[in-house]
Amino acid sequence: MSQETIRLKEKALAGGMPLTQKRENLWVDAFRRLIRNRAAVIGGTIVIVLIIMAVFAPQIAPRSYEKQVLNDQNTVPAWLLSIFPTMKPYARISNDYVFGADYVGRDLFSRIVYGARVSLTVAFIGPLISLIIGTIYGSISGYFGGRVDNIMMRIVDVLYAFPGLLFIILLLAFFRSTLTKIEPGTFAYAVSQLDARLGGMLFIFIGIGLTAWETMARLTRGQVLSVREKEFIEAARTIGASNLRIMFRHILPNIIGPLVVAETLAIPGYISTEAFLSFIGLGVNPPTPSWGSMIADGAQVIRTYPNQTVFPALALAITMFAFNFLGDGLRDALDPRLRGTQ
């Protein structure tokens, strides 16, 4: 913060600016710090480009992501031969496909564009689910303390010992087979229809949500404990504010920063979990393209057609880079003291 802004701020405070203005300033300041962080700006720009790509996928993708052109199986555009010279002797050239076509003749580029939808949805819904469950659970535990806290935290401790990935695999196998052959008209049927419409993503969300909220619950509890005893909470209680009001008006706004940062930093984890689940065939339903399932398909022919693995892998890596940069930047911006930790 420059001397100039500090002076302006002091002036504003001396002039009796209302207190609410100050909280807004915190976020404005954080945003200014974020903008000045070059890596974070690059990350943020990539994320915005990805969002545009996901939303306007039908307009951007030159072809359908599911249409199979069996005559064009494994074709390769000419420009790729200079990057992958090993393919020269046997590759069938077709410049209709920017990145080439896969083993059933689907356009790789279009599939990568559509694949952004899956990864980005997981990147936004995953944190949302774990944030909602974790924050509610953690704040109840931290706010009421005592025996409630003790019991609730022991439950989290026990769930923490679940080998996460194994548990998600088991859960997904459970959902997939339980909710596929059921009578229409029931709640389970509605759920499975919703999942089918989302290309199989609903169960991934539930799986990730059920395993990821525990970390958030612990973090929230710790934060609530540290804020709970502050004077302004005491003051609010003195004037008769209800528990709910104290929770939502006074505690949550004060701890939301670290929670947002933690969730942003957790996003790459969610993205790679989804990619892995799709890689082993438990993720999205084919033919919905996911970068993970594309890597799995490509890995079968990595010796002959490396382009089918390399491009989806790059897309996944770039996305994770972007979210990591953005998360780091956000943390530095919201709490400069934490710079470089974690």
Place this chain on the structure above:
Amino acid sequence: MGRYIARRMIYLFVVLIVVSFITFGLMHAVPGGPFDREKALPPEIMANLEKRYHLDDPLWKQYLNYLYDVFIPRITTQPPKGTLEDDFLISAKMGGVWLRWMNFGPSYSSRSRTVNDIFRQQLPISAQLGTMALLVALIIGMPLGIIAALKQNTIFDYISMSVAIFGVSVPVIVLGPLLIWIFGVTLKWLPPTGWGAKPPYLLGFLPTNWGWEYFRFAIMPSIALGLGSSAVIARLTRASLLQTIREDYIRTARAKGLQERLVITRHALKNSLIPVVTILGPMFAALVTGTFVTELVFGIPGMGKYFVTSITNRDYPVIMGTILLYAVFLVIANLVVDIVYAYLDPRIRYD
């Protein structure tokens, strides 16, 4: 300390009961059984199979029997019979009696093997991979973090931290295929898939053929798995060391004329490594489950493949056994870290 460990052991027991209960419930809530085929088996055969594996018992009885077989140690004078139902993971002769413990039952899909057979043959490979990935993480991560902290805001710092960002951003399913393509397929330096060790293993999990024949298989998977963790270690080491070298006692050490090298090694490093030790528990846990991913990418015959196929095959004992075993790993890894933590930092006391 003794009481603390005892309490944690009770906690471990509770964890295992809960984990086994939830897993058992989920497994049996899934429609379809282990012997369902495209073409249904004749009912007599089905009934016989279910009888053989006690699947015709009520569920609560199956569950309690399972707990009894796994958790309760037996002390008998009878030697092991060597049948599939009588295979205990721990089976030791002490004086005239046998101590036998942990019978995870027979596998349903590979008919001639027990879950313990799978553990004995496949688990060592996963353990080797996990251990080497942890070593990779430490060997790459700590020097990077130390250099970055000592040369803060120089080109060394930026390079180290870029490597760290790269590490956390490239998951195994990206790095694995890329490594295979570059070093396995194009350059042909390393075998793209497979593993170099076969049973029997020294001490139950160490390979017998140390050397290039073994390590050439292990290099790519360990790096693919360990790089992400090395990035975490690098960032944590850097942050912790930066904090430590600003402490008063470091200034005192410098003021009394101690060589800079000694100030760093004797005073700063030792204290700054405490937070790094604490992360090793969760990290080991992540690596152990991460071996699943790595094994599938590199075609390594470890536990990963068995677990995924056991779920599609409804091989109940393999699913249960694997999840329980990994839960034990996680809890014990965290316990060891807590104990080491108390040893490194005498201010911490568990009572």
